[in-house]
Amino acid sequence: MTEIFDSSTPIYLQLVERINRQILRGELKPGDKLPSVREMGIQSGVNPNTVQRTYRELEGMKIVESKRGQGTFVTENQKILQDMREQLKQEEISHFVESMKAMGYSESEIVNGLEVFLSQIEGSESE
Amino acid sequence: MTEIFDSSTPIYLQLVERINRQILRGELKPGDKLPSVREMGIQSGVNPNTVQRTYRELEGMKIVESKRGQGTFVTENQKILQDMREQLKQEEISHFVESMKAMGYSESEIVNGLEVFLSQIEGSESE
Amino acid sequence: MTEIFDSSTPIYLQLVERINRQILRGELKPGDKLPSVREMGIQSGVNPNTVQRTYRELEGMKIVESKRGQGTFVTENQKILQDMREQLKQEEISHFVESMKAMGYSESEIVNGLEVFLSQIEGSESE
Amino acid sequence: MTEIFDSSTPIYLQLVERINRQILRGELKPGDKLPSVREMGIQSGVNPNTVQRTYRELEGMKIVESKRGQGTFVTENQKILQDMREQLKQEEISHFVESMKAMGYSESEIVNGLEVFLSQIEGSESE
DNA sequence: GTGGTCTAGACCACA
DNA sequence: GTGGTCTAGACCACC
Incomplete structure (x- = not known):
């Protein structure tokens, strides 16, 4: 499934936005595991490096926590x-x-x- | 001056939107002449044909009237x-x-x- | 087969007229598929862009519906x-x-x- | 004054048609003198030879009579x-x-x- | 394949 | 000058 991205802003930022909304809408709840970098790359039709960049950004915003060997999780910090x-x-x-x-x-x-x-x-x- | 267009929607529609807003904001008043298709093409960094498509669209919406040999004008129909x-x-x-x-x-x-x-x-x- | 067009009115309008008549005469029935823009271009000895202008015009009149990837169809709205x-x-x-x-x-x-x-x-x- | 001619039929035939209509509408009455070949050429933005051809055609149809040295006249034959x-x-x-x-x-x-x-x-x- | 957009460049009609 | 039409050819999105 290839996704649609607005070419005027970087894809990783658009991904950040999208995940933020999914969290706000409750599609992703605190503690939920995000798809792996590879998995998300396929889902979004995007290079895994771009996904990596997205997750790093979200981690910087403290919205997400990466646990080595386990995956990336939505923060439980309400x-x-x-x-x-x-x-x-x-x-x-x-x-x-x-x-x-x-x-x-x-x-x-x-x-x-x-x-x-x-x-x-x-x-x-x-x- | 080259303009920036969102590549996800057609340029001519973005131009339509922009001109509509200019009219709503009063930057273009009823009866005002729009830039010629060629002039607007240069201003927007876009092919004159694309501008014409824009003007044709606006004319279809009755927002604008084109007079051959004279120019394109904002309708006076309030x-x-x-x-x-x-x-x-x-x-x-x-x-x-x-x-x-x-x-x-x-x-x-x-x-x-x-x-x-x-x-x-x-x-x-x-x- | 090259067609003859009256040079005094635009080709795309003559094509509009012709298709309208074909519909009225029942040669094209509601739901029928029109020739593709390319096909019609060849049939009429006219550039595909001109045919598209014709189809766009017909769509504006609600006489025809264009579906990307499928074709252009006579409306079923009697x-x-x-x-x-x-x-x-x-x-x-x-x-x-x-x-x-x-x-x-x-x-x-x-x-x-x-x-x-x-x-x-x-x-x-x-x- | 340059006139408009449909390029799909010969100009002299269009002139024939036009003059016929003028007669039918009463703009030209039986016995009236038509403009000279030169004069009509200027009025219509057309070569005098083309007008000549037109008048010859009308004469063949007995609608008009040429009198050497005087001009061309609408027939009086009702x-x-x-x-x-x-x-x-x-x-x-x-x-x-x-x-x-x-x-x-x-x-x-x-x-x-x-x-x-x-x-x-x-x-x-x-x- | 389908329709849709855009460009570059030509030519025309009107003023 | 103005807008309007047409072409040739490119590229995209959808199916």
């Missing part, structure tokens, strides 16, 4: 995961607000639009 | 521009909510996070 | 085809009336001439 | 003009019926469509 969650949230919000302002919307229009949107999808949830 | 503004807003909001939910946030957390963010930047507006 | 049929009929009639009036015929002469003509060919139908 | 009028009418009707049938319309649909069309434009004549 605080770190919380911090990451918070940080990604801020980035997402910031990007959203920036885009809306770039389109000329005022802050109140932004909040209002969001609330209207949420109330709408509530009504059509299971259609 | 209703169309309003519709586009509204549509892009919806897309932006929808994308935002989807991302936040993908990260496991509840609707109330999303609204709350947005409001906190806005109250923060208010304090540091003119720094 | 309503669209009916609308097109009606529209082309109106254009044909309008053009006819205009020509006749330009030659100085009154409306009743036009209707009368048509009816006489039709009654004549009825007699010589299967010659 | 019968000829009537015949031409009738012939062009037949061609126009025939072409119309053929097109409509090619689109799959029955004879009654053709007549009906025409009548509906005429009744519609009657209501919006002077808008």
Whole structure:
């Protein structure tokens, strides 16, 4: 299975992002083992060296711990995961607000639009 | 000046997006002349044919009117521009909510996070 | 087989016209696959890019659906085809009336001439 | 003033057609003088030889008479003009019926469509 | 194979 | 100058 990567940013960073999201969404839980470097390389259609670089990066962020001979595991340190969650949230919000302002919307229009949107999808949830 | 394009989506669509935003932000006003296809081609580091494809697309959306021998102009039809503004807003909001939910946030957390963010930047507006 | 095109209107529009008529006449039925852009290019003695422009145009009219890797197909949406049929009929009639009036015929002469003509060919139908 | 000619049929035939229509529409009346070969050449952006050929053709059809030293005149023979009028009418009707049938319309649909069309434009004549 | 995008360069029509 | 069409040929994504 070949994956799709945006060629404008390095693949290893995109992999970092993807794994972070998997953790945030609960697809990967604290203590879970990540696929081996080789395995992930095949899954992602990417060179194992790139995966290695990804895991090193995640380890630097304390999100992941490598245990020699056993594999790479999601940290059990809840605080770190919380911090990451918070940080990604801020980035997402910031990007959203920036885009809306770039389109000329005022802050109140932004909040209002969001609330209207949420109330709408509530009504059509299971259609 | 060579521009950077995300290779994952067609250049002509990225150009469409960019021009739409310029119109929404008021950088291009109704009746304004766009750069000629050749001029824009140079500015964007892109083939004139690609720019023309962009302009043709915009013309199909009724956002722009091309007059042979004269140039390409932003429509003066305010209703169309309003519709586009509204549509892009919806897309932006929808994308935002989807991302936040993908990260496991509840609707109330999303609204709350947005409001906190806005109250923060208010304090540091003119720094 | 090289085809003949009227040089006064763009080839891609003439191709659009031709395909529309083929659909209206039932030579192409809903769901039918059109020749590939390359194939049609050879058949028509025209560049594949020109054929693609044609297909893109038809897709914009919702008359055709292109599926990457599979081909281009006549829509199965009967309503669209009916609308097109009606529209082309109106254009044909309008053009006819205009020509006749330009030659100085009154409306009743036009209707009368048509009816006489039709009654004549009825007699010589299967010659 | 440069005129527009369809490059798929000879210019002199297109000129013949045009003059015929002018006569039928009453823009040129029996006995009227046509522009000189040179004059018409300039008006139409066409070589005088081409005009010469056109006039010769019209003379062969008895629609026009050349009087040496005076010019070329529309015939005063009403019968000829009537015949031409009738012939062009037949061609126009025939072409119309053929097109409509090619689109799959029955004879009654053709007549009906025409009548509906005429009744519609009657209501919006002077808008 | 299929459609889709992009380029380079030509030629045309309009003004 | 402007936009519009067309070609030849390249490369990509999907199947």
